[in-house]
Amino acid sequence: MPRIAYLGPPGTFSEEALLTQRDLDAERVPVASIPEVIAAVEHGDADLGVVPIENSIEGPVTVTLDHLAFESELLIQREIDLPIRLNLCARPGVAMADVARVLSHPHAHAQCRDWMRSKLPDARIETVNSTAEAARLIARSRRRDQAAVGTAFAAELYRLDVLAAGIEDHADNMTRFVLVGDGIPAPTGHDKTSIVCFQRHDRPGSLLAILQEFAARAVNLTKLESRPTKRSLGDYCFFIDFEGHLADEVVADCLRSLAGKQARVKFLGSYPVAGEEEARARRRAASRAWRQATAWVDDLRRRVRQPGEPFDTSGRPAPSTGPDPSAPPIPSTAPVRELP
Numbered sequence: 068m069p070r071i072a073y074l075g076p077p078g079t080f081s082e083e084a085l086l087t088q089r090d091l092d093a094e095r096v097p098v099a100s101i102p103e104v105i106a107a108v109e110h111g112d113a114d115l116g117v118v119p120i121e122n123s124i125e126g127p128v129t130v131t132l133d134h135l136a137f138e139s140e141l142l143i144q145r146e147i148d149l150p151i152r153l154n155l156c157a158r159p160g161v162a163m164a165d166v167a168r169v170l171s172h173p174h175a176h177a178q179c180r181d182w183m184r185s186k187l188p189d190a191r192i193e194t195v196n197s198t199a200e201a202a203r204l205i206a207r208s209r210r211r212d213q214a215a216v217g218t219a220f221a222a223e224l225y226r227l228d229v230l231a232a233g234i235e236d237h238a239d240n241m242t243r244f245v246l247v248g249d250g251i252p253a254p255t256g257h258d259k260t261s262i263v264c265f266q267r268h269d270r271p272g273s274l275l276a277i278l279q280e281f282a283a284r285a286v287n288l289t290k291l292e293s294r295p296t297k298r299s300l301g302d303y304c305f306f307i308d309f310e311g312h313l314a315d316e317v318v319a320d321c322l323r324s325l326a327g328k329q330a331r332v333k334f335l336g337s338y339p340v341a342g343e344e345e346a347r348a349r350r351r352a353a354s355r356a357w358r359q360a361t362a363w364v365d366d367l368r369r370r371v372r373q374p375g376e377p378f379d380t381s382g383r384p385a386p387s388t389g390p391d392p393s394a395p396p397i398p399s400t401a402p403v404r405e406l407p
Contacts, residue, residue, distance in 0.1 A: 069093040071246075072104045072113035078221030084149045084244040085117045091246075100196055101130050105139050108248060115144065115248040117296035122151070123241040125177045131245075132294060132306060135335055136263045141247040143261055143336030153179050153239040156227040157201055157214040163230050166190055170201035171216035174283050181214060182234040202227060245338075251313060252338050258312035259289065261335035264325065265296065274305065281309060284317050284357065313337040317357045370380045 074081040075097020085095060096113050098104050104116040119128045135141065153175060157166065166187055173194045176183070183190065195201045198217030205215045206225035214230060222229050266273045267277075281288055284384075299325035311318040314337070326332045372378070 070096050070112070071115040072096045072098050072107040072116040072134070074101055074197050075099065075198050076119065076197070076203055078202060078218060078224045079148060079197045080151060080218060080242060081117050081119060081197075081244060082199075083218060083220060084119075084242075087147060087149065088145075088246075091115075095404045096330060097202075101128070102134055102138075103384050105134050105141060105247065106142055106278065109139060115246055116141075117147070117244050117246055119174075119242050120146075120235055120245050121243040122174055122178065123239065124235070124237050125174050127306075128174065129294070132296075135247070136294070136304070136306070136333060137297060139247075141249065142251060142334070143338045144246040144248050144250075145250055145338045146259070146340055147244040147246065148363045149242050149244060151178065151235060152233055153198075153216055153235045153240075154217070154219050154222060154229045155214050155216055155231040155234055156205065156222040156225075157399060158205060158208075158211060158231050159226070159228050161211050161214065161228070161230070161374050163187075165212050166214045166230070167208075168193060168213040169216060170195050170204060172196065172198050172201070175201075178240060179234045179236055181236045182231075185236075186231070192259050197280075199224075215307055251336065254312040254314040254337070255339040257339060258310075258337055259340045260311055260318055260337045261308045262312060262322070262325075263333040263335065264307060264330040265333070266330055268305070269302070277305065277307075277325065284321050286311060286317060311337075316361065320357070320394055 069091075071085060071091065071093040073079065073085055073095060077095075077097055079097075081095070082095060085091065093115070096107065098107055101118050104113075104118050107113040108116040118131045121127050135143075155163075155166075155169070163186070167189070169183065169187065169192045170193050175198050176192055176194065176353045186352065195204065198215070199221045201215035202217045202221040202225045205213055206227055211238070215227070216234070219229060219232070223229075264277055266277075278288075278291075288307060288311060292306050293303040294306060296302045296304045309318075313319060313322070313334075318337070322332060322334070335344045
């Protein structure tokens with residue numbers, strides 16, 4: 068049975084995300100922090116790891132992004148979207164009016180900031196490594212003036228009462244988790260690729276030049292954000308997610324061109340995602356059109372005469388008409404003239 072590390076202790080949203088993956092029959096290994104999850108996989112103490120990477124309210128989980136970009140060679144194997152419902156939990160017998168201290172993970176605190184300001188304006192906010200760690204600390208303490216923000220799962224696990232449920236500031240609260248490990252999963256036809264681009268030269272238009280590589284191939288971006296490179300003030304890299312898999316010729320050609328002309332690229336993974344059939348069909352059509360365009364150009368290049376080769380009209384193939392006109396158009400940087 069494989070071992071999968073996650074941000075512990077038991078009862079975190081990371082464990083809940085792992086439990087939604089019914090095909091991952093594995094031993095769950097709780098560890099104390101996100102860097103330790105990644106380290107456990109790198110050192111062979113776990114086969115895979117689950118870490119949060121983005122929240123719909125608070126944005127990116129920077130510790131995850133930075134470790135994948137700068138500290139680790141692990142690759143993303145899949146992503147997991149989990150609806151987040153936060154609860155204020157305390158020891159049995161503690162009332163809302165008794166609470167003077169609230170423990171949780173910084174992201175959980177940020178996701179219910181307005182609720183806390185309205186309901187517990189005088190409570191002191193303290194951060195710990197995870198929502199489940201907050202629940203465990205509350206359960207072990209004899210103090211009766213404190214509470215934790217966390218999961219209903221953790222409240223049940225540590226025998227706490229839920230004083231208030233659904234305290235997140237926005238109802239549509241989602242966190243994206245990623246499963247990290249070694250290797251690249253096989254394409255499913257509905258995949259996403261993640262990379263980090265480091266500019267070779269900081270000059271006007273450098274980001275535009277990177278983005279044009281995707282636009283020219285009709286590759287749809289799903290995320291673009293900048294992060295400091297940690298080298299110097301004002302030096303940034305770009306995290307880019309886009310539709311498609313490394314095995315797709317369109318994606319491979321885009322990455323090849325990016326690395327060759329525009330930027331140093333770190334590959335973070337090609338992996339399956341959930342979504343609508345429309346996006347899947349759009350990518351299939353784009354890949355098909357690109358293959359047709361490639362075959363057309365290859366056919367033209369085969370007809371180029373070598374130096375000194377005499378002109379010969381015998382057996383000349385019929386004129387090439389280009390790709391299937393019903394396929395989505397593929398932009399080009401310059402027109403291609405058919406040879407005689």
